Amino acid sequence: MSEKGMEKLIRTLMRFGMSREDAEKYAQRYFQALNEAQRVSKDKLEEIKRFALKTLPHSEDFRVKYDKYDVIIVQVPAVPQVKRTSSGNYKIGLLWPGAKGSIGGPWISAFFSSKEEADKVASRPGDFFLLIGKVRTREYMGGPTYSINVAGLIELGEEEVPEEVFGEEGFAEE
Incomplete structure (x- = not known):
């Protein structure tokens, strides 16, 4: 959830008499529960994996659509960092060749609702993951x-990483 959405809920709760501290705690719990409710089931993940590994090598922007989701393949950088956001999510910068035109290079910020998932990804420098969600693009400093x-x-x-997507050595950090 965006910072704006979080702040909007907090202000709404405060208008109804809740203290800022209680409103912030409630908003964090609310968005955490919402994120968990929107998780993809394990059975669906297997379907998505089969589909993505067949179709990603033919994708020009290193992204495929599956139902309402974007599916992207990312590589964990050499020194990943997990940061907790004010909305209670966990952010990690990951390498994604679909972001080549990005002002900061081939990076995508991945937001996880679970610290365990974020830590799992961060503990695997150089490894590849499929991320399922909605890719968002924003303009920042002209790019x-x-x-x-x-x-x-x-x-x-x-053995599952399509060589056509990342090459033999993975996606080199730029």
Whole structure:
């Protein structure tokens, strides 16, 4: 959830007499529960994985659509950092070749509702994952930046990563 959405809910709750502290706690719990409710089921993740691994090598922007979701393949950088956002999510910068035109290079900010998932990704430098969610593009300092709210996460083994997507050595950091 965006910072604006979080602040809007807090202000609404305060108008109805809730203290700022209580409103912030409630808003964090609310959005955490909402994020969890929007998670993709394990069965659906397997379907998405099969579909994505067949179709990603033919995608020009390293992204495929599956139902209402964007599915992207990312690589964990050498020194990943997990940061907690004010809305209670966990943010990690990941390498995504679909973000090549980005002002900051081939990076996408991935937002996880679960610290465990974020830590799992961060503990695997150089590894590949499929992220399922909605890719968002924003203009920042004259160029695009990319983010995704992760609704599903699929760990990929080395043999599953399509060479056509990342090459033999993975996606080099620029």
